[in-house]
């Protein structure tokens with residue numbers, strides 16, 4: 001048995017979660033993966049794949065039963081994300097963004113908001129989260145989008161950039177600054193923007209190196225009115241909400257990156273077992289064995305670390321920010337390295353789109369950039385060891 005089969009066996013999923021995993025794997029094999037290359041090539045949104053996931057109720061696994069969900073463990077959510085991303089990184093990020101955007105609504109929304117809004121997500125609505133602006137990326141606190149209270153409404157003016165699912169989302173978890181609070185961090189607030197709200201325009205969708213089937217939108221808000229009932233928490237509580245939301249979305253994106261790494265490793269092993277040069281399989285050259293050993297070890301350790309983070313979350317541990325940061329950092333660096341080495345092991349064929357590794361390498365790059373760039377994660381982790 002190979003080490004990854006053994007690792008998978010040791011996870012001991014409860015019966016109902018095992019069934020979900022089998023269903024997701026079947027969908028990945030029969031629908032998501034067969035659509036992946038075409039959707040990447042044409043930049044076509046993978047609706048068939050996404051709709052199949054939604055029909056399976058995959059948004060419901062992170063929503064409590066009282067709002068229409070069928071809640072399962074965070075560990076299960078992460079494993080599903082890995083399976084989906086391994087089949088198609090674009091579909092993986094579309095799905096993971098539903099979680100990243102809507103889990104904060106589950107965690108911070110009030111009863112009325114959750115009853116009113118979450119059934120739209122469990123019914124298959126797409127979610128998004130909008131933090132980044134043109135001049136506020138790594139330093140999100142520099143955001144300039146303004147929320148101005150006006151009677152029973154909040155009026156939004158400003159813009160957001162690089163918003164995954166932003167052009168198609170049913171609900172967007174949107175951050176901006178409360179006009180009446182004069183403090184750059186203390187003004188940050190959050191609200192839910194519903195699809196079709198007048199005053200919100202999709203300026204463009206980006207042409208990207210990878211994840212070409214997933215949409216990444218620039219949004220503009222011009223006197224865009226949202227009912228005050230959609231405000232999450234109180235004015236000025238947005239930064240705390242944002243930081244907690246990122247703690248759960250970072251392992252989510254680590255799982256997505258590990259999906260890419262798994263796919264690249266699988267292709268590398270298959271090719272090095274099949275391709276012969278100088279009368280030998282290329283995996284029989286010692287230098288290549290060393291490479292495969294290093295990458296297999298890294299993948300195994302990353303999988304175990306993410307299992308550990310999932311365990312912390314499922315056990316209700318309140319503080320796992322650094323652990324989440326390490327998961328995101330290492331999984332995304334591994335995805336990039338694994339995909340690059342997989343291309344290398346394919347020689348010239350790896351550089352051509354007939355082989356999946358070409359796409360995986362393009363898809364891997366952004367995992368080191370989004371959800372906090374890896375420089376930011378390194379600083380955050382390093383800084384935590386400063387003795388005060």
Ligand SMILES: Cc1cc2nc3c(=O)[nH]c(=O)nc-3n(C[C@H](O)[C@H](O)[C@H](O)COP(=O)(O)OP(=O)(O)OC[C@H]3O[C@@H](n4cnc5c(N)ncnc54)[C@H](O)[C@@H]3O)c2cc1C
Pocket residue numbers: 097129130131132134136137138139161162163164165208211216366369370371372373374375376379
């Ligand atoms: C495909 C895609 C999808 C995305 N999806 C979303 C989404 O759904 N929602 C959302 O809100 N955002 C999203 N983003 C935005 C993403 O999170 C940002 O791109 C990221 O945080 C970096 O911000 P930036 O691009 O402005 O780069 P900058 O912050 O301008 O960084 C440029 C470079 O400077 C470095 N740098 C910046 N500050 C420091 C520092 N203090 N120390 C050391 N180095 C530093 C960075 O590491 C980077 O290498 C997405 C981005 C992409 C590309």
